[in-house]
Amino acid sequence: MRTKYFDHEKHFDSIELVSEELDGERYYTLPTGERYKSVTTILSALNKKSIMEWRKRVGPEQAQKITTQASTRGTKLHAIVEKYINNEEDFHVKYNPSTIDLFKSIQPIIDERVEKVYGQEFPLYSHLLKTAGRCDLFCRFDGMNTVVDFKSSSKLKREDWIENYFLQCTVYAVMIQELYNINVPRIAVVIGVENEQPQVFVKKTTSFYPRVKEVFCK
Numbered sequence: 001m002r003t004k005y006f007d008h009e010k011h012f013d014s015i016e017l018v019s020e021e022l023d024g025e026r027y028y029t030l031p032t033g034e035r036y037k038s039v040t041t042i043l044s045a046l047n048k049k050s051i052m053e054w055r056k057r058v059g060p061e062q063a064q065k066i067t068t069q070a071s072t073r074g075t076k077l078h079a080i081v082e083k084y085i086n087n088e089e090d091f092h093v094k095y096n097p098s099t100i101d102l103f104k105s106i107q108p109i110i111d112e113r114v115e116k117v118y119g120q121e122f123p124l125y126s127h128l129l130k131t132a133g134r135c136d137l138f139c140r141f142d143g144m145n146t147v148v149d150f151k152s153s154s155k156l157k158r159e160d161w162i163e164n165y166f167l168q169c170t171v172y173a174v175m176i177q178e179l180y181n182i183n184v185p186r187i188a189v190v191i192g193v194e195n196e197q198p199q200v201f202v203k204k205t206t207s208f209y210p211r212v213k214e215v216f217c218k
Contacts, residue, residue, distance in 0.1 A: 004111045005087050011118040011180065017125065017132055028132035030125050039133035039171050042216060043164045077102055077152045077192055078136065082120055085110065085137065102152060102192040109190055109200060114148070115140035124175035129216040135172040138184070142202070146186045147172045153193050159201065165189045166201070167215065170208040 018029040019038075026038040076099040083091035084103070092100055118138045125132035137148040147169045151162075169187035176182050184205055191199040 001092055002084070002089070003107065006085050006114065006117050008087075008117045011138070011182065012122050015123045015125070017123045017134075028123075028125065030132065034127070034130075036125060036130050036132045039131050039168055042131055043167055046164060046215065073099070073102070073154075074152045078150060081106070081110070081150050082136075085114065085117060085120060098194075102194065106150070106190055106192045106198045109198060113142050115143065118145075124172055124179065126171070126175045126178050128178055129171060129174060129212070131171065131216055133168075133172065133175075135176075138172075138176060141186070141188055144186050145182065145184050146188050146202075147176070147184055147205075148188045148190060151189060151191045153191050156193055156196055157191055157199060162189065162201070163211070166203055166208050167212055169203075170205055170212050171216065173205045174209075174212065 016031055020027050020029070025041045027035050027041075028038060029035045076095060080091055080095055080099060080103045084107070092103070095103075114137070116139060118140075119135065120137050121134055122138075123132070123134050135147060136150055139146060139148060141148055149165060149169050149172075151165060166187060166189065169189065173184035173187060176184050187203050187205055187208075189199075189201045191201075193199060
């Protein structure tokens with residue numbers, strides 16, 4: 001099942017972020033003592049109204065069921081991708097067939113486009129944006145330094161539905177530039193879609209700087 005081994009080049013320090021949940025929001029305490037909201041907590045507030053309307057429309061029980069399924073699916077896909085890129089031989093063991101099928105759909109993209117790996121699931125923070133989080137993957141992707149995020153979905157996504165995905169990646173790019181002075185010109189979002197071909201969105205990081213500033217620097 002493994003079709004490639006990846007070259008890793010360590011670029012990042014081991015930063016300890018202490019995580020805690022307060023009133024449904026995730027916070028990280030930094031080594032320097034500051035406590036910042038997580039990237040995903042800040043971004044989730046942008047869709048709060050539409051999510052509440054959706055929950056009302058489908059009903060609380062059905063909404064919870066869909067949300068739990070989506071979260072579980074995404075967590076499992078992230079785990080198998082991380083193990084695969086980390087060159088673990090048993091990366092696919094103990095995962096159900098649907099997760100393996102979803103991984104297989106994006107495996108050719110990973111094999112063909114992910115080159116040197118600089119970091120996976122590593123902590124980052126920004127004093128400029130006053131936020132913190134963990135980056136899925138920073139690598140050379142199509143020959144360029146790129147923050148890559150892996151998502152899963154039950155249906156194909158329109159680009160105008162996933163602004164949060166692009167903002168999340170851009171924030172991680174800003175953090176890498178701020179903490180390590182490494183230029184990150186591009187972001188990529190790879191979406192495994194059930195019973196469909198995967199989607200790949202590649203964007204210039206600078207395209208989202210104004211919106212990131214608007215959201216995070218209020």
